[in-house]
Amino acid sequence: MTSFDSLWTSILDVGQHHSTGGYRRFAWGDADLTLREWFTGEAAARGMDVEEDRNGNLWAWWLPSGWVGEPTGAFVTGSHLDSVPDGGAFDGPLGVVSAFAAVDILRDRGVEPTIPVAVTAFSDEEGARFGVACVGSQLTTGALAPERALALRDGDGITLAEAMTKAGRTPTHIGADPALADRVGVYVELHVEQGRALDLVDRPLAVASSIWPHGRWEFTFDGEANHAGATRLVDRRDPMLAFASSVHSARAAACAHESVATFGKVHVLPNGANAIPSRIKAWLDARAADEATLSTLVAAIEAEARAHCSNDRIELEVLAESITPIVEFPAEPRERLRRALRHLGDIPVLPTAAGHDAGILSAKVPTAMLFVRNPTGVSHSPDEFAEREDCIIGARALADVMAEWVSAEPADRNVDG
CATH class of the missing domain: 3.40.630.10 (Zn peptidases)
Structure with missing residues (x-):
């Protein structure tokens, strides 16, 4: 050995x-x-x-x-x-x-x-x-x-x-x-x-x-907790919808910029099977061949996320947790x-x-x-x-x-x- x-x-x-x-x-x-x-x-x-x-x-x-x-x-x-x-x-x-x-x-x-x-x-x-x-x-x-x-x-x-x-x-x-x-x-x-x-x-x-170059960004989607059964669809402010749409948009943006973007960590509140979430906290990991492309990529992902949030009456906060240059x-x-x-x-x-x-x-x-x-x-x-x-x-x-x-x-x- x-x-x-x-x-x-x-x-x-x-x-x-x-x-x-x-x-x-x-x-x-x-x-x-x-x-x-x-x-x-x-x-x-x-x-x-x-x-x-x-x-x-x-x-x-x-x-x-x-x-x-x-x-x-x-x-x-x-x-x-x-x-x-x-x-x-x-x-x-x-x-x-x-x-x-x-x-x-x-x-x-x-x-x-x-x-x-x-x-x-x-x-x-x-x-x-x-x-x-x-x-x-x-x-x-x-x-x-x-x-x-x-x-x-x-x-x-x-x-x-x-x-x-x-x-x-x-x-x-x-x-x-x-x-x-x-x-x-x-x-x-x-x-x-x-x-x-x-x-x-x-x-x-x-x-x-x-x-x-790469980094991590914290996305917080704020909606309104409510009953999963008793709340009409039109009355809901469900942050999960905006988040899910943002995940799909991030993938499309990464493809368009020949980069990578991943939402891999998610916290759901209150995290009940029969409850509409009040908040989704999700972390975006994004990487690109150069810093300009990375900045453009993250801006595009954030813009798409804000559009999804607007459609569903969701508030969004985005914080840069860490960014490492090339x-x-x-x-x-x-x-x-x-x-x-x-x-x-x-x-x-x-x-x-x-x-x-x-x-x-x-x-x-x-x-x-x-x-x-x-x-x-x-x-x-x-x-x-x-x-x-x-x-x-x-x-x-x-x-x-x-x-x-x-x-x-x-x-x-x-x-x-």
């Missing part, structure tokens, strides 16, 4: 729901805390010092022999350990497992790093519990204000501050990391592909070129990845419509991404899948990239003597 195999199998049952087979690994919940303990244990088994930063992100350090002081200019790799509701096994954990496996591969090869190496697990990437994605990396880069983050609430009304406190953390310390740019020389994130582009060209790996991964790290992997043949360079911590960190540090083939293209689902052989190719490729980076002589080596 390879190092990858043993790491992978050791977390397969954590947070897996017995009936759906999907994973429910939500930020600061039991499964998340178990995976944090797993991360710390795997780091300790490799003699790596673990740091949990002020925002809950985990860092496991492999320092050069004789290194003195704080790490600087490090090669950092990893991903996240949380999931969407009933998510797949690969989204996030594949990158963390592959990072530890890559460290093992380099040590087996006898490689001694000349710069610090870190394996990371960023906190609350999916935003499944508190509604905002990439909380850990957004806080660290200063993209998310601490006061806003602490006030975020889950479906049970528990704030992020309360959840962190219950988990034994000190939420008042969260915020931007002023040393991030000094600490991280490059961040390389390996991730399962969320789509079928690699399967269609029959390649196991790709390098990311960019991340589409990320163009820098050419130098991307080409350096391709050079390190040239022995594998031509490596495709592909854009992605999925958001990642690498995209958030790119505002502050050089970043790059590797994708591992997903033969079905299914993600955010229990059916998400990658072949073992492709995963191992990915871990070895990450090791090759790591070796190329950490074996080069750094410009300013902070070692004793």
Whole structure:
């Protein structure tokens, strides 16, 4: 059994729901805390010092022999350990497992790093519990204000501050990391592909070129609660009608703009089988190839929703919950990845419509991404899948990239003597 195999199998049952087979690994919940303990244990088994930063992100350090002081200019790799509701096994954990496996591969090869190496697990990437994605990396880069983050609430009304406190953390310390740019020389994130582009060209790996701009918008449709049986159709102010029409219109608008738009999360009040709803709260996820198209798309969806609401005497409020601009991964790290992997043949360079911590960190540090083939293209689902052989190719490729980076002589080596 390879190092990858043993790491992978050791977390397969954590947070897996017995009936759906999907994973429910939500930020600061039991499964998340178990995976944090797993991360710390795997780091300790490799003699790596673990740091949990002020925002809950985990860092496991492999320092050069004789290194003195704080790490600087490090090669950092990893991903996240949380999931969407009933998510797949690969989204996030594949990158963390592959990072530890890559460290093992380099040590087996006898490689001694000349710069610090870190394996990371960023906190609350999916935003499944508190509604905002990439909380850990957004806080660290200063993209998310601490006061806003602490006030975020889950479906049970528990704030992020309360959840962190219950988990034994000190939420008042969260915020931007002023040393991030000094600490991280490059961040390389390996991730399962969320789509079928690699399967269609029959390649196991790709390098990311960019991340589409994307965001989440909260739509609140306000009508009037009433009796489902006794209320005449003409007397109803049913927000479900406007919402349902808006879902259909969003799909049409996405097709027209060669983009994607999804209403995937819905809260219905009072949510009774024999009651006309009073309110529908729904979250739109929209993504496009460029920012202008995304803005036009969302404006079109909102305009259609308002027209539907007007027809049914419904009030509508639309709030932008989070908007992430386009990320163009820098050419130098991307080409350096391709050079390190040239022995594998031509490596495709592909854009992605999925958001990642690498995209958030790119505002502050050089970043790059590797994708591992997903033969079905299914993600955010229990059916998400990658072949073992492709995963191992990915871990070895990450090791090759790591070796190329950490074996080069750094410009300013902070070692004793």
